[in-house]
Amino acid sequence: MTLSREVAVIGIGQTKFGEIWHKSFREIGIEAGLRAIQDAGIESSKVDSIYIGNMSAGLFLDQEHVASMIAEEVGLTKDSVPATRVEAADASGGLAFRQAILDISSGMSDIVVVGGAEKMSDVTSQIATYFTAAGADQSWESLFGATIPSLYALMARKHMHDFGTTREQLGLVSVKNHRNGSLNPDAQFQKEITLEQVLKAGPVSTPLGVFDCAPISDGAAAIVLAELDLARELCTNPIKVSGTGQGSDSLSIANRTELTGLKATRAASKRAYEMAGINPSEISVAEVHDSCTIGEIMAIEDLGFFEKGDGGPATERGDTSLEGIISINTSGGLKARGHPLGATGIAQINEIVLQLRGMAGKRQVKDPLYGLAQNVGGTGGTVIVHILEAI
Amino acid sequence: MTLSREVAVIGIGQTKFGEIWHKSFREIGIEAGLRAIQDAGIESSKVDSIYIGNMSAGLFLDQEHVASMIAEEVGLTKDSVPATRVEAADASGGLAFRQAILDISSGMSDIVVVGGAEKMSDVTSQIATYFTAAGADQSWESLFGATIPSLYALMARKHMHDFGTTREQLGLVSVKNHRNGSLNPDAQFQKEITLEQVLKAGPVSTPLGVFDCAPISDGAAAIVLAELDLARELCTNPIKVSGTGQGSDSLSIANRTELTGLKATRAASKRAYEMAGINPSEISVAEVHDSCTIGEIMAIEDLGFFEKGDGGPATERGDTSLEGIISINTSGGLKARGHPLGATGIAQINEIVLQLRGMAGKRQVKDPLYGLAQNVGGTGGTVIVHILEAI
Numbered sequence: 001m002t003l004s005r006e007v008a009v010i011g012i013g014q015t016k017f018g019e020i021w022h023k024s025f026r027e028i029g030i031e032a033g034l035r036a037i038q039d040a041g042i043e044s045s046k047v048d049s050i051y052i053g054n055m056s057a058g059l060f061l062d063q064e065h066v067a068s069m070i071a072e073e074v075g076l077t078k079d080s081v082p083a084t085r086v087e088a089a090d091a092s093g094g095l096a097f098r099q100a101i102l103d104i105s106s107g108m109s110d111i112v113v114v115g116g117a118e119k120m121s122d123v124t125s126q127i128a129t130y131f132t133a134a135g136a137d138q139s140w141e142s143l144f145g146a147t148i149p150s151l152y153a154l155m156a157r158k159h160m161h162d163f164g165t166t167r168e169q170l171g172l173v174s175v176k177n178h179r180n181g182s183l184n185p186d187a188q189f190q191k192e193i194t195l196e197q198v199l200k201a202g203p204v205s206t207p208l209g210v211f212d213c214a215p216i217s218d219g220a221a222a223i224v225l226a227e228l229d230l231a232r233e234l235c236t237n238p239i240k241v242s243g244t245g246q247g248s249d250s251l252s253i254a255n256r257t258e259l260t261g262l263k264a265t266r267a268a269s270k271r272a273y274e275m276a277g278i279n280p281s282e283i284s285v286a287e288v289h290d291s292c293t294i295g296e297i298m299a300i301e302d303l304g305f306f307e308k309g310d311g312g313p314a315t316e317r318g319d320t321s322l323e324g325i326i327s328i329n330t331s332g333g334l335k336a337r338g339h340p341l342g343a344t345g346i347a348q349i350n351e352i353v354l355q356l357r358g359m360a361g362k363r364q365v366k367d368p369l370y371g372l373a374q375n376v377g378g379t380g381g382t383v384i385v386h387i388l389e390a391i
Numbered sequence: 392m393t394l395s396r397e398v399a400v401i402g403i404g405q406t407k408f409g410e411i412w413h414k415s416f417r418e419i420g421i422e423a424g425l426r427a428i429q430d431a432g433i434e435s436s437k438v439d440s441i442y443i444g445n446m447s448a449g450l451f452l453d454q455e456h457v458a459s460m461i462a463e464e465v466g467l468t469k470d471s472v473p474a475t476r477v478e479a480a481d482a483s484g485g486l487a488f489r490q491a492i493l494d495i496s497s498g499m500s501d502i503v504v505v506g507g508a509e510k511m512s513d514v515t516s517q518i519a520t521y522f523t524a525a526g527a528d529q530s531w532e533s534l535f536g537a538t539i540p541s542l543y544a545l546m547a548r549k550h551m552h553d554f555g556t557t558r559e560q561l562g563l564v565s566v567k568n569h570r571n572g573s574l575n576p577d578a579q580f581q582k583e584i585t586l587e588q589v590l591k592a593g594p595v596s597t598p599l600g601v602f603d604c605a606p607i608s609d610g611a612a613a614i615v616l617a618e619l620d621l622a623r624e625l626c627t628n629p630i631k632v633s634g635t636g637q638g639s640d641s642l643s644i645a646n647r648t649e650l651t652g653l654k655a656t657r658a659a660s661k662r663a664y665e666m667a668g669i670n671p672s673e674i675s676v677a678e679v680h681d682s683c684t685i686g687e688i689m690a691i692e693d694l695g696f697f698e699k700g701d702g703g704p705a706t707e708r709g710d711t712s713l714e715g716i717i718s719i720n721t722s723g724g725l726k727a728r729g730h731p732l733g734a735t736g737i738a739q740i741n742e743i744v745l746q747l748r749g750m751a752g753k754r755q756v757k758d759p760l761y762g763l764a765q766n767v768g769g770t771g772g773t774v775i776v777h778i779l780e781a782i
Contacts, residue, residue: 001439001498001499001500002498003497003498003499004395004396004496004497004498005395005497024530026530048392049637055455056449056455058447058449058450058455058525059449059450059453059455061529062450062521062525062529062533063525063528063529063530064446064447064449064450064478064480064525064526065478065479065480065525065526065527065642065768065769065772065773067479067639067773068479068639068640068641068642068768068769068772068773069528069642069772071639072639072640072641072642072646072772076639077639077640077641077772079658080638080639080640080654080655080658080659081639082637082638082639083479083639083773084477084479084486084490084637085477085478085479086475086476086477086478086490087455087456087476087477087478088456088458088459088474088475088476089455089456095475099475099477099490099493101497102490102493102494102497102499103493103497105395105496105497105498105499106394106395106396106492106493106494106496106497107392107393107394107395107496108392108394108493108496108635109392130453134449134453134454134455134456135455135456136456137454137460138452138453138454139415139417139454142453244499246440246473246475247471247473248458248459248462248463248467248468248471248472248473248474249459249463249468249471250459250463250468251456251459251460251463255463263471264468264471267470267471268471377456377459378456378459381456381459381460381463381468382456382458382459382474
């Protein structure tokens with residue numbers, strides 16, 4: 001399948017991620033949206049439609065229908081600009097980005113603003129953990145007390161059993177991502193940590209501890225997209241969307257035939273690589289979904305960066321560091337940048353855009369040509385993969 | 392704006408609407424989806440992607456990420472078929488239909504299944520009313536006790552004040568829709584009612600009574616869409632999507648400049664009429680969003696079927712009946728067919744397809760060429776309008 005019209009990113013913006021108690025959902029949504037519009041240097045009256053990725057303002061804030069709310073706050077309801085919310089658990093941001101691409105490609109819009117936002121800290125951590133598990137299967141998993149980390153813990157154990165992945169290798173994912181986060185002024189955690197700290201941290205669901213799991217976060221991120229020819233006119237450094245892929249799998253892990261990888265990642269990335277016409281080896285920098293450390297190890301295998309079973313050793317060898325063969329989660333990843341569910345997929349794209357623009361500051365990778373973002377919903381019921389290209 | 396590729400409906404299916412206590416959300420979703428696939432006469436392996444319109448499985452069932460769940464149950468995760476949930480309160484169904492059109496038009500898919508589903512009866516009526524108000528503005532309206540009917544009641548009072556619309560005219564909307572519903576075997580209520588019954592019914596929010604407000608419902612509906620040329624190959628009676636329009640407005644009615652009509656309806660329908668290249672007078676049959684009776688009166692004015700202020704008198708004259716100038720809500724509308732929030736927009740399209748196919752049984756309108764569906768989110772923060780054409 002090919003797109004009827006091609007698309008590029010012309011502006012990005014986001015809030016700092018963290019516990020943002022002094023701002024509301026709508027305030028962080030506006031902040032990110034206006035920054036992206038400002039970065040694109042366009043009048044907001046040029047915006048043809050908006051998309052919002054949000055997992056559950058319903059559960060967290062008793063508020064559905066958030067796309068119209070954000071459109072109003074940014075001043076876009078004046079012209080009744082179409083505003084659409086999409087949801088696929090914590091893949092909602094990546095999904096919103098994809099829908100915005102399809103909207104432009106369909107011919108309905110020339111310029112689209114796409115945002116992702118989540119406000120998780122208005123409830124207790126325990127309740128936030130329960131709400132997040134609404135991205136797993138309620139009838140078969142969450143109702144019986146399973147949380148997202150406990151389901152990933154099962155996958156981690158099986159990966160360790162089948163491939164000899166070690167507890168230390170899992171921990172080194174977190175050490176690397178905290179190091180990267182220390183170089184990102186928008187990250188929730190900007191402190192380096194040691195492997196010893198990871199191993200000594202309290203357990204969440206064995207073998208995963210506190211430092212293996214992404215935090216509870218508030219935050220919003222936004223992007224302005226334009227049809228490719230228009231993007232070249234409007235902006236000196238457009239970043240082209242070369243590939244988009246989406247895949248699904250059963251919501252509950254009980255219904256899957258494997259536990260050591262995500263079928264939906266392989267399907268989504270195959271589609272994205274085919275559209276972009278490139279191989280995994282051509283990717284210089286990637287943001288992957290490390291909601292738990294095992295998630296990153298499975299991702300770098302399923303995306304074809306390393307052989308199955310080599311994700312742990314590759315991490316230990318430093319192949320995924322800023323100086324490695326392929327730099328993974330230069331932003332700090334979900335673990336250190338923070339993981340406001342619906343915002344994550346958009347923040348991933350923003351990091352790739354910064355890297356491809358050569359504007360990632362202290363965490364800049366040398367001359368990247370292609371970057372990839374992989375966003376997972378729940379434990380893999382949905383996976384979205386995008387490939388971006390410096391042109 | 393024009394679509395890069397044109398689209399047609401090739402199959403429809405739905406469950407009966409009502410209080411479906413013996414079936415789960417996923418069961419009604421499968422039932423509707425499989426019926427639509429069967430009606431289209433295609434193999435499910437031909438489906439390129441699916442869209443689900445759902446307002447709040449999060450609040451009603453503690454379950455987000457429902458698109459992947461339904462995809463799994465219909466057997467589509469086997470090939471990792473992309474599955475996307477969209478939400479705009481009770482306009483979620485219409486919005487899902489629009490996103491499916493954009494997907495095909497973008498070139499990413501040739502055949503798409505789009506469904507709408509809601510399971511509301513697993514909680515009490517009071518809680519369902521509160522959850523439904525998550526489609527209004529939580530911070531400015533719902534938190535203070537406003538419900539969707541109470542906000543529509545304010546609009547009804549103002550409409551009565553400004554245009555002389557009478558309590559009886561509101562009631563006659565419900566009488567007509569119950570009469571139509573009595574001819575629809577899938578409707579939640581298949582009994583005729585009298586104006587006297589409407590006027591004597593208990594108040595919900597004055598001037599609106601029990602018979603002025605759509606019920607709490609469970610139900611699902613689904614559609615198979617295909618690229619137009621492919622649709623002609625696959626099916627003998629494809630129904631073309633001639634126009635699609637989406638509009639937004641402020642979520643809270645306090646922030647609007649008018650109370651007697653919906654700006655988003657006018658914007659969405661203007662876009663749809665322009666795309667279809669037709670005038671309102673060319674529409675023979677329309678499904679409009681009568682979540683409260685005043686909603687239908689405002690809709691038939693905002694859609695250009697009648698002059699502003701003539702919606703009430705037109706209803707009284709019988710102009711909107713099955714035998715009238717333009718037949719409105721031949722299915723029974725939200726009031727009598729039932730209103731499972733996310734399913735409503737899809738059920739509206741299904742009714743228009745039945746009418747354009749000439750297969751609407753006892754409620755068939757004579758030789759319609761164009762039909763229109765108008766789906767409203769909350770009190771008008773989002774409105775989606777589609778125009779379908781018999782070809």
